Amino acid sequence: MFAPPKRPAHYKLSRAASGFPAFGPAKGDSTRARGLLNETETVEAVSGSAAPGAGPSVETQSIDTIRTLAMDAVQRAGSGHPGTAMALAPVAYTLWMRHMRYSPRDPAWFGRDRFVLSAGHAAILQYAVLHLTGFDLPLEEIRNFRRAGSCTAGHPEYGHVDGVETTTGPLGQGVANSVGMAIAEAHLAAVFNRPGHSIIDHRTYVICSDGDLMEGVSYEAASLAGHLGLGKLVWLYDDNRITIDGDVDLAFSEDVRRRFESLGWHVQSVGDANDLAALDAALEGARGAEDRPSLIIVRSHIGYGAPNKQDTAAAHGAPLGDEEVRLTKEVYGWPAEPPFLVPDAVRGHMGRQVRRGEKLAAEWGERFERYRAEHPETAAELERRIRSDLPGAWDEDLPSFGPDDDPIATRAASGRILTALAPRLPELIGGSADLSGSNNTLIDSPNFSKDAPEGRNLRWGVREHAMASVANGLVLHGGIRPYIATFFTFTDYARPSMRLAALMGLPNIYVMTHDSIGLGADGPTHQPIEHLASFRAMPGVVLLRPADPEETVEAWRIAIERRAGPTILVLTRQKVRHLERAAGAARDGVGRGAYVLRPEPGPLQVVLLGTGSELQVAVEAAGVLETGGVSARVVSFPSWELFRAQPASYRDEVLPPGVPRVAIEAGATLGWTEWVGPDGAVIGIDRFGQSASAADNFTRFGFTAEALVARALDTLAAEGPA
Numbered sequence: 001m002f003a004p005p006k007r008p009a010h011y012k013l014s015r016a017a018s019g020f021p022a023f024g025p026a027k028g029d030s031t032r033a034r035g036l037l038n039e040t041e042t043v044e045a046v047s048g049s050a051a052p053g054a055g056p057s058v059e060t061q062s063i064d065t066i067r068t069l070a071m072d073a074v075q076r077a078g079s080g081h082p083g084t085a086m087a088l089a090p091v092a093y094t095l096w097m098r099h100m101r102y103s104p105r106d107p108a109w110f111g112r113d114r115f116v117l118s119a120g121h122a123a124i125l126q127y128a129v130l131h132l133t134g135f136d137l138p139l140e141e142i143r144n145f146r147r148a149g150s151c152t153a154g155h156p157e158y159g160h161v162d163g164v165e166t167t168t169g170p171l172g173q174g175v176a177n178s179v180g181m182a183i184a185e186a187h188l189a190a191v192f193n194r195p196g197h198s199i200i201d202h203r204t205y206v207i208c209s210d211g212d213l214m215e216g217v218s219y220e221a222a223s224l225a226g227h228l229g230l231g232k233l234v235w236l237y238d239d240n241r242i243t244i245d246g247d248v249d250l251a252f253s254e255d256v257r258r259r260f261e262s263l264g265w266h267v268q269s270v271g272d273a274n275d276l277a278a279l280d281a282a283l284e285g286a287r288g289a290e291d292r293p294s295l296i297i298v299r300s301h302i303g304y305g306a307p308n309k310q311d312t313a314a315a316h317g318a319p320l321g322d323e324e325v326r327l328t329k330e331v332y333g334w335p336a337e338p339p340f341l342v343p344d345a346v347r348g349h350m351g352r353q354v355r356r357g358e359k360l361a362a363e364w365g366e367r368f369e370r371y372r373a374e375h376p377e378t379a380a381e382l383e384r385r386i387r388s389d390l391p392g393a394w395d396e397d398l399p400s401f402g403p404d405d406d407p408i409a410t411r412a413a414s415g416r417i418l419t420a421l422a423p424r425l426p427e428l429i430g431g432s433a434d435l436s437g438s439n440n441t442l443i444d445s446p447n448f449s450k451d452a453p454e455g456r457n458l459r460w461g462v463r464e465h466a467m468a469s470v471a472n473g474l475v476l477h478g479g480i481r482p483y484i485a486t487f488f489t490f491t492d493y494a495r496p497s498m499r500l501a502a503l504m505g506l507p508n509i510y511v512m513t514h515d516s517i518g519l520g521a522d523g524p525t526h527q528p529i530e531h532l533a534s535f536r537a538m539p540g541v542v543l544l545r546p547a548d549p550e551e552t553v554e555a556w557r558i559a560i561e562r563r564a565g566p567t568i569l570v571l572t573r574q575k576v577r578h579l580e581r582a583a584g585a586a587r588d589g590v591g592r593g594a595y596v597l598r599p600e601p602g603p604l605q606v607v608l609l610g611t612g613s614e615l616q617v618a619v620e621a622a623g624v625l626e627t628g629g630v631s632a633r634v635v636s637f638p639s640w641e642l643f644r645a646q647p648a649s650y651r652d653e654v655l656p657p658g659v660p661r662v663a664i665e666a667g668a669t670l671g672w673t674e675w676v677g678p679d680g681a682v683i684g685i686d687r688f689g690q691s692a693s694a695a696d697n698f699t700r701f702g703f704t705a706e707a708l709v710a711r712a713l714d715t716l717a718a719e720g721p722a
Contacts, residue, residue, distance in 0.1 A: 055333070058349045059276065062097075062132070063089045064332045065346045067305065069128040069142055071328065072339040075319045077146040080154065083302035083315030085125035086328075087240055087273055088207060091298055092129050094279040095205060095236070097350065103357030104134035107162035110386055110478060111364040113202045114165050114181045118174025119209035119238060120155040121317065127152050130163045132346065134354035137161055143340055158476070158504045166476050167504050170496055172215030175235060176466050178206045179221045180473020182233040182293070183448065183458075184480045187429065190453035192382050197371040199364075199382070203232040203287075210248050213237065213256060217497070220466030225293045226264030229450035233293040234286045238273075240302040246313050257297060266294045273300035291450070305331045385427050385479040388563065394424045395557060401549035407575040410612075411513040413549035414571050415440025417556045418483070418511075422456070425560070429474070430483035430509075431458040433467050438573075439485035439513050458482075464490050468497035468508075475506045481560075485511035487519075488570055489528040491535075501566045502540035508566040509559045514573040515545065516666035517701060518613055523691030532667040535568055542641045545570040545665075546590070547597075547615035548579045551638055554590035558642075574694045576613050579636075589636065593643025594654050598634035601626050606712050607655060609635045609663040609675060618664055620705035625712060632712065637663070637675070660715045664708055666698070681715045683708060 055061070066089035074080035095115070096102075102112040117126045124145055131137045137151075141161075144150035151160040155169030165181070168174040181204040189200040212218050225233055237256065241248045257267050266289035268282045279298070286294035303315025306328045320328065326336045335341060372379035384391065397420040401413065422428055422443040429448070432439040436457075446455035460467040464486050471482040484494075491498065491512060501508045517527045535543050542565060544555040552571065559567035581597050589595025594609075598619055606625070610618035615636055622632040635654055637643065643651065655661065661676040662683070669684035676682060685701050698704065 058345050059093070061343055062346045062350055063093050064334055065132065065342055066092065066125065066128045067332065068329060068334055069131075069340060069342070070124045071320060071325050073124050073127075073142050073145040073152075075322065075325055076143060076339070078319060080124060080146060080319065081121040081317050082124070082320055083242075083304075083306075083309070084119060084122035084209065084238060084240070085128070086304045086306070086315070087300035087302050088122065088125055088238055088298075089128075089304075090274050090276060091207065091236055091238075091279060091300075092125055094276050095283070096129050096133055097353070098280060099283050100205060101202065101357075101360050102163070102353075103361040104130075104136075104163070104354050105358055106361045107135060109357075109361045109364070111199070111202055111361070114178070114204040114477065115163075116166055116168065116174040116178045116181070116204065116206045117156055117164075118168055118171070118178070118206050118212045118235075120168030120171075120174060121209075122207070123152070123154060123156045125207075126156055126164065127161065130161065132342070132350040134351050134357075135161075135163045137163075139340060139342065166472065167500055170500070171209065171211040172217040172221075173469050173472075173497060173500055175206055175208050175212050175218045176221035176469030176497070177473035177476065178204045178233060178235070179225045179230065179466070180470035180475075180482075181477040182225065182230040182473075183228065183470065184474050184477035185232055186228075186230060186453040187448060187456075188382075188385075188479050191426075192378060194371070194375055194378070197367070197374070199368060199371050203234060206233075206235045207238060208235050209238050210240070210243060210252060214252055217465040217469055220463040221470060222260065222263050222265070222293075224461070224463060224466055224470070226260075228448070229264070229291050230293045231290040234283070234296065235294070236296045236298055238300050239297050240300045240311075242302045242311065242313055242316060244313060244316055256295075260295045264292055266292050267297065268294070269297045269299070271299050273298050273304075307331060381426075382479070388478070388481075390560070391424065394421070394560070397421075397424060398553055398557070399549075401553070401578055403578045403580045405549070405578050407577045408549060409573055409575050410546055410549060410552045410571040411438075411440050411511075411573060412575075413552040414511060414513075414556065414569065417553055418443060421556065421560070425481065426456075427479065427481040428483060429456040429458060429480055430471070430485070431460055432485040432511075433460045433464045433490070434462045435486055435513075438487070439511055441483070441485045441511060460484070464493035465497060468494035468501070468510075471508055472497055472501050472504070472506055475501075475508060476504075481507070481509070483509040483511055485513065487514040487526060487528075488512040488516075488531055489514070489526055491528075491531060495534075498535075498541075498566065499538060502538050505540060505564045506566060507562050507564065510566060510568040511571065512568055513571045515570045515612060516572070517685065517689040517697040518572055518574045518666065518694040520573070520694045520697065521691050524688040527689035527697075528667065529685055529688060530668045530670075532570065532665070533670040536640050536671055540565040541568060542566070542639060543568045543570060544590070544639045544642075545612040546638050547610070547612055547636055548576050550578065550581070550586045551590050551636065554586050555638065558591060558639075570612065572613050574613065577616050579616060579619060590638050591642065592646050592650065593639040593641065594635055594637040596633060596654060597636040598622055600631040600633040602631040604633055604656065604659055605631045606716055607633045607635055607659055607661045608708065608712065609637045609655075609661060611637050611665050614664045614666055614703055617703055617705055617708055621708035621712065624705055624709045628709075630712070630716070640671075640675070660712075660719050662708065662712045662715055664703065666701075666703055679715070679718065681711045683711055 070085035074082040448455040546552040608618040661680040
């Protein structure tokens with residue numbers, strides 16, 4: 001199972017049992033005036049252990065505690081975003097106290113509702129709520145917001161704080177992640193629920209901002225969610241009319257309600273974020289819209305209560321200032337000192353979520369035991385998938401390839417491999433961005449849809465960015481292992497989400513075909529050049545560029561077995577030959593990142609390194625060199641990252657120090673010096689390609705045996721006599 005640093009085992013089934021007070025939606029507390037606070041509510045006796053007295057309700061105190069924690073934390077950090085947290089404190093309170101199902105003591109409980117703060121700049125809002133509702137987040141971490149060594153980063157980071165379901169900050173990503181979580185819930189419910197046993201039955205809630213809805217990925221994701229009718233997905237849109245540059249009207253004037261209605265969403269509006277009764281009603285209305293996702297447009301006031309900064313950009317991305325914090329607390333009727341004040345009444349009130357959550361998780365665990373008793377095999381399979389364990393003999397049906405087989409493209413080999421894996425790994429679900437036939441990613445299953453949520457083929461349409469971000473949500477939800485595909489050059493549309501997958505350590509599988517100028521006549525717009533180098537530079541990624549079908553089998557094996565970080569399979573459009581190698585060489589060698597494909601026939605003089613389709617050029621060149629009396633070794637180099645992780649002894653065994661090296665790869669040469677050394681040579685391409693056949697492109701740009709032989713001889717000559 002995958003588990004990022006500082007996080008316990010990602011998913012577990014709760015068996016805890018505990019009682020809790022009766023739970024139900026509270027009556028609305030509408031004591032706040034609309035817009036800027038103009039009353040002088042007082043909090044009586046809130047310091048130390050005293051009770052609130054006759055001041056405002058404990059709900060109002062709780063909301064103001066969230067607000068003041070946000071102000072104080074940002075002020076102490078010297079940076080941050082207080083305004084949104086101040087505005088949305090009532091929204092977060094209503095959601096976490098009255099509607100969401102979760103267990104602070106069992107944060108990975110599988111039956112929980114998921115919450116995504118897509119407006120990640122408001123991280124302190126989530127941290128404050130997590131602290132107050134009893135998650136393992138001490139007040140000291142709130143005090144150390146944004147500081148080195150603290151788990152309370154400036155934007156929420158998955159794996160750092162229990163209750164944070166995904167890393168957000170780049171706007172639009174969280175809302176798209178949430179679509180993946182909702183797809184996962186719908187699919188798992190269709191596969192595992194049985195009559196009388198609704199084991200999978202939870203919702204995904206999101207707080208999003210104007211900025212989220214301006215980002216293109218949010219439109220792609222919202223369009224897909226509406227098309228799929230994801231009825232358990234709820235976005236709460238913070239309509240505060242302010243961006244960093246000023247009023248939102250500077251750049252955003254569309255009718256959001258009509259846009260989402262046209263996308264097939266159920267849309268409601270709440271005129272004031274402080275109206276708890278209206279928020280309650282809207283959330284209940286969303287629950288009733290079972291056939292489509294819901295958007296709740298919440299009109300809020302950024303920096304709520306700040307007498308000089310409310311409803312201005314000054315409240316967005318900087319501390320309010322000591323004097324403004326003091327004045328705002330005065331407006332709230334809150335003591336100016338001490339900072340980070342949490343009244344005992346608030347701690348007791350919001351802390352009741354611990355007992356409530358324990359009971360919810362325990363009740364779910366009891367239902368699961370009844371489910372297990374009636375459906376033991378199905379229950380065992382669900383548990384396996386929650387744990388992310390691989391089933392026994394999962395790779396038993398992988399195809400085998402050999403040198404006597406006809407040439408095929410590695411993308412075609414990948415399609416055959418995926419077809420073999422799909423029945424053995426029912427958690428595999430995915431597809432291509434409208435290129436299924438080209439990427440070879442369809443499996444024997446229905447298409448996932450609102451009428452067939454058990455389907456495993458995801459039809460993404462031409463939505464590469466959402467595809468990658470939604471895939472992150474699928475993994476984060478649990479029980480699903482997604483694969484996604486497109487042309488390698490179109491990763492440019494998906495890169496932000498792929499980067500976040502790497503940052504979170506998610507084991508996504510990316511099937512990227514049409515990997516070079518070998519794509520041919522579609523031309524330079526479709527021919528990747530810099531892409532290999534760019535992903536090799538991305539931390540946490542393992543990129544594999546297999547040379548033939550046998551290496552492609554092993555690349556898939558690595559991708560399936562990885563549990564930390566994404567794997568990119570970079571595959572050819574054009575056919576490649578099946579290369580000769582020692583028995584078992586690919587199985588062991590691909591997993592090590594590089595291995596000797598063709599040993600030198602005599603005392604080693606030069607090493608030829610290659611990846612992908614160019615490895616066969618290296619084999620041909622070695623043969624030519626041998627006839628000329630030069631002893632060359634050919635090294636297959638499918639993965640820099642895996643080879644870099646090997647012991648120095650193995651690396652020196654494959655690439656003996658002091659022996660000249662020449663590499664060949666149809667991509668940018670950047671980075672190859674690490675492997676060929678300062679005196680080695682690289683045949684690559686550092687310009688854009690052209691519209692021509694694959695054969696013409698490889699010849700024109702020097703990816704031929706003749707060119708490689710010449711470069712090898714030049715390198716040997718430059719080295720001088722031994």
